[in-house]
Amino acid sequence: MTNQEVINYICEKLNAKNPSHNKKIAKSFICYLKNISINDLYTSLYEKCNLNINKIDKLIKKINKSIPLEYLINEKYFLNNKFYVNKNVLIPRPETEEMVLEALSFLKTQSINKKINVFDICTGSGNIAISIAKNYKANIYASDISFKVLKVARKNAKDLGANNITFLKGDFLKPFIKLNLKGDLIIINPPYISSKDRSVDYSTKNYEPKKALFTETGLEFYNIFFQNYHKIINNEGIIFLEFGYEQKKPIYDLMEKYICLNKINYKFFKDTNKKDRFLFISLKNNI
Known part of the structure; x- marks a missing residue:
């Protein structure tokens, strides 16, 4: 044949x-x-x-x-780079590419004389941190709670020549707080699907890592973040968050509860499918 x-x-x-x-x-x-x-x-x-x-x-x-093709061939393209993936990491989604491109657009407006600290929290395969590293010179830190996940991220960084990334193991914000690290740009794509959500497709629910997808309500990470973000960000920093398309209102409510909104600039953005998907927060007039 x-x-x-x-x-x-x-x-x-x-x-x-x-x-x-x-x-x-x-x-x-x-x-x-x-x-x-x-x-x-x-x-x-x-x-x-x-x-x-x-x-x-x-x-x-x-x-x-219904086993995902990406796990069978151990690869997924993200912003034109081939990433190794296995059952330990979430398969990168095209929507997240949009957030990374927005982050890169922001970075390219910054002074070339200032070395920016970029935090990729819940890094997974490393697709966000590595994509930024390959397009912008910054001090990049990428964290995850799992050794197995970080092993994949480190492999991808090595394979794709992203040498300016420091990988940290720890639960969400804790490694940054422990090391007293402050970021100029923080980008997070945390687990945001409620464990009670029945609309999740069979393949995702049964084969992708549950810890990378689900929490009880889908909002736990945002709750923690809005209460503690000030501990890991510099005075004029910017934040990029991805969330579920039905979570704009509860995300706003959490932000309003824990942050003085008249002291920040923020904007919700839709993805290319016209669904609410991203929140950008600036501690100065960057948005």
Whole structure:
């Protein structure tokens, strides 16, 4: 069979009814198994494919059980960089790319004579910290509570040449408070799904790490953050938070409860799907 015929074969075997999604999975399978780029695949669609069909069938069975493709091929692209992922880390989402691009836009307005401290809290695969490190020279600190998660993040930093990151192990804000570190830019994508949320899809709920996704109400991390953010931020710092699309009102209520709003600038932003997703807070007129 040719590469194109193998793509067609995979698409026929997949349970999903979305043809474009099936083609994407099929192409990813072939690129992974042959260790080639998508561009290489496009230029060799009608060349003979020497892949073992039995191996392909085993992968198809796993996909049909809703195991995420990213865990099967151990990779996920984020802002055009290929990140290693496994079952210990959350799969990076495209919405988070938007927040990182906003953070980079802010950083590029800063004086080149000042070395900025950037904190990526709940780093996961390291996709946020590494994406910033590859585009801006700063003192970057990335934290997570899990050794297994930090192992993945460190691997990605090494593989992608992001050498200006200090990784910290600890629970949420604690390692920064303990070391008396102050950030100029703090960016956080914490667990924000309520454990009672029944709308979470089967694949996410059953295969991605629960500690990276769920808390009892989905708001615990924001509650802690708004009460303690002043302990880890410099006087003119800026904060980027991602949250669930139905959480704007409770996030605002928490912010109003713990922060004097007339002393800060803040703005809620929607993602490209027009859903409320991000909160930017500035301790001066940066927004």
